[in-house]
Amino acid sequence: MRVGILGAGTMGRGIAEVVGRAGQAVVLYEPASAARAHAEAFLRERLPQAELQVTDALADLAAADVLIEAIPEDLTQKKALFLALTPLVGPTTLVATNTSALSVHELGRELTYRNRFLGWHFFNPAPRMPLVEVIPTAFTTEEAVQRSLTLLQAWGKVPVIAPDLPGFLVNRIARPYYVEALRLAEMGVPPEEIDRLMEGVGFRMGPFRLMDLIGVDVNHAVTQAVWAGLWYPTRFRPSWLQALKVAAGHLGRKAGQGFYRYATDASSPEDPKGPPAAPTTS
Template sequence: MNIETIAVCGAGTMGRGIAQVCATAGFATILFEPNSEVLRNAKEAVHSSLQALAAKGKIGAPDEILNRIFFTQNLSDCTAQLVIEAIVEQPAAKVGLFTQLATINDAATIFASNTSSLSISELANNLPHPDRFAGLHFFNPAPLMKLVEVVAGAQTDPEVIKTLEALVARLGKTSVACTDAPGFIVNRVARPFYIEALRQAEAGVEMETIDRLMEARGFKMGPFRLMDLIGNDVNYAVSCSVWEQLQQPERLRPSPLQQEKVEAGHLGKKSGKGYYTYDKA
């Protein structure tokens, strides 16, 4: 399939970033979000991001790119050749959304989840067209991060994976194909990076010291700054998901320190406070 129209469901940090990437690559893009304030903030954030990229000479015609995105609160507007979901990491919510989307799209539409760690196969088992469902995992911030994981579930048609890999190339990104597994590739590999840093903090080592040491050894960002960028709610949810799916190994047990941050609403940059304090996004 030659995809020309893309709908993105969910206008949070990831959803609006994915929509921006699609529009920048020339696709007619629909961004759906039922919450009017979130949708309004998304439009403002995309506009600011495009203006900043244009000022640096990285893109041209930012207003033209923005005009390729149709911002809507109506799910019925989400008819496209590809629908990408970027909502809360809760299986029931995702299945409910995709079930509704299947009723308003035609037989050729491909559905993809941006989930960080939920099983693509298990989600697909509850969907009307499991062969047309796959994972399409972008990384935050989507406009800047080059890697996209293309995840095949047990029932995903191989042609769907080929189509998504071709799409990722058109987006100017680099795809890595992987089969469904806890945390896929990147989040599976990254768990010890976060968990061990949290263990050290629990033992009394200052978080800023840990970040400085890791950055001095070549990491672009230390674990605590990176968790704040990703969102502590998202990062903690992924840790819990991977831990559960791997039968709760002690080495990957989620940290109570991060759980406390999530319960306190200290989610990182998007909330204004996490392990560090920020101007609220």
């Protein structure tokens, strides 16, 4: 089986590692040269025996049996990419979006292959997190759903069918964990204190350490999407503090700084172990 992955960021690399470890051939598409080079070095170090191709040519995805999109959470960009894939999608190709919160119906409704299009929402770090939300649309065939479940299970994942609602299941439930923590930080409570307290009652990672791992920009985009999708309830209002972090480029581990500063350039952002170097609210 040949699996094409579109986007070589944190999630794209992580999904590629999952697929490679399962013994499948991987074609990783990334138009940005720096991200492409970083992803190839990362994956060849982790999977030296894997059948891996890293490319900037969409045409190289033509022979894929499965295509998984993992580009940034931008509805317009995603829709344009899926339309560009149309001539490359075969009559049996499964096409999945790894969106965290955008409407899968909206992404797929104009596609000629929408009967084989659905959401596969992996969680970060993808190689370690077993859960994958599978989000069918009204157009997705039952065969495509069952193929998805079987394939994800073969990759060692635990797929769960989720509704195409804002945030699906996990991100809808998780919003208060982030939003309420950010409200406290906006009122002057130090993020490291909030993390210490939450980890002290049993959470593996406090909300700010987790936002830094996920990507402050990604987390902020998901909150915005859930907030808009639910018609702007106050309880899910995005945080101005998080927006400032994004504007400053303090995106978390992948940038070397988020709500904490990190000792390195976060060359292994998928690894959640180890304390951050120092807190920062700048």
